[in-house]
Amino acid sequence: MSQKSHCRFCGETLHKTCVDLGMSPLCESYISADQWNQMEPFYPLHVYVCDKCFLVQLDEYVNPEDIFTEYAYFSSFSDDWLKHSKKYVEKMVDMFSLDQKNLVVEVASNDGYLLQYFLEKDIPVLGIEPAKNVAKIAEEKGVTTLVKFFGEETATELVDQDKKADLLLGNNVLAQVPDINDFVKGMKSLLNSQGVITMEFPHIMCLIEENQFDTIYHEHFSYFSFYSIEKIFSAHGLLLFDVEEIPTHGGSLRIYACHKSDDSKSINRRVKDLRKKESLAGVDGLDYYIRFQENVIETKRKLLDFLISAKRNGKSIVGYGAPGKGNTLLNYCGIRTDFIDYTVDRNPYKQGKYLPGTRIPIYDPAMINDTKPDYVFILPWNFKDEIINQLANIREWGGKFVVPIPEVTII
Ligand SMILES: [Zn+2]
Secondary structure, eight states: OOSOEEOTTTOOEEOEEEEEEEEEEOTTOOBOGGGTTSOOOEEEEEEEEOTTTOOEEEOOOSOHHHHHSSOOOOGGGOHHHHHHHHHHHHHHHHHTTOOTTOOEEEETOTTSTTHHHHHHTTOOEEEEOSOHHHHHHHHHTTOOEEOSOOSHHHHHHHHHTTOOEEEEEEESOGGGOSOHHHHHHHHHHHEEEEEEEEEEEEBHHHHHHTTOGGGOOTTOOEEBOHHHHHHHHHHTTEEEEEEEEEOGGGSEEEEEEEETTOTTOOOOHHHHHHHHHHHHHTTTSSHHHHTHHHHHHHHHHHHHHHHHHHHHTTOOEEEEOOOHHHHHHHHHHTOOTTTOOOEEOSOTTTTTOBOTTTOOBEEOTHHHHHHOOSEEEESOGGGHHHHHHHTGGGGGGTOEEEEOSSSOEEO
């Protein structure tokens, strides 16, 4: 690399590569028709692993304010994700006996997809969301939303207004935080004395073992193991007292944290078990991360083998979905309209636009029934069961599904 970068947690110089995916555009920068003749900025998608704390991370190439203040991702567009959120709310209310006297705060609350379920139970909520367009939709649902980035400054502001969280949660936000120390410090400040923090994020063990390299993108600055997150939380006076391995996003962790000084919580056995599982896999050593690159290259070769032979046999292939992960995959593998005619997405914000870099057009899902393709290539493979169900009718014309990760599979 041309300049030395430093670990965003411990400050050590970064010089070990976990995986290098070459140059890629920002994966949420969908191209509209009037931008067609313009260039697109590409940034290195080069992931390092810190050889001191083993935090896997990307450099911050772009200002988060450029990425997250007008965001195209609306959580409510996935039925599975809504179901997952509703179940989570029921579990938390039950586990921690939450009621009208408590306050639930969600960081990166998006369009209120989750907090709405606490509201239904008359539990006070506060969302914190930097993207104005997304926060507006939350407000329309009755979810009070502060349009801000979260960190120590925002936390202090809330504490000054006598707001402290009994449940403080953040799903799929930790990875997107450039200054992880400031963020975790802010959570510590905002947490009530016996409050609980829960956070969900993709587990690096699943990413590496299932070849989920397409979940790497510029908007995701960090990739956590239980080992690394426990170190980070501990450095800020927070104790992880429980953890669950959950299937979302190809395999995630849900961690439960409290103040180190809070003796009302007991440490669940799952904490010890996961530490042991990670240690056996080698998560606390460099080799585990360095081996990843070869697997990624092989996954790309296998996928291209399939696509080339399908096209040589005259088959038509279209995409389903326009998620960030799809853009990493397509750009890294060099898959454009030479392989995939178009893709579709339920999100109207994306329809009529083009995927960044590959410029594959995005249409309404109805297009699939009109063109009857031989293959539907599922880009958000983490929702593959839901999508295969929704599109069961492609079987009528002999259509099949392609799932690219962990390696190309035809269903
Ligand atoms: Zn480090």
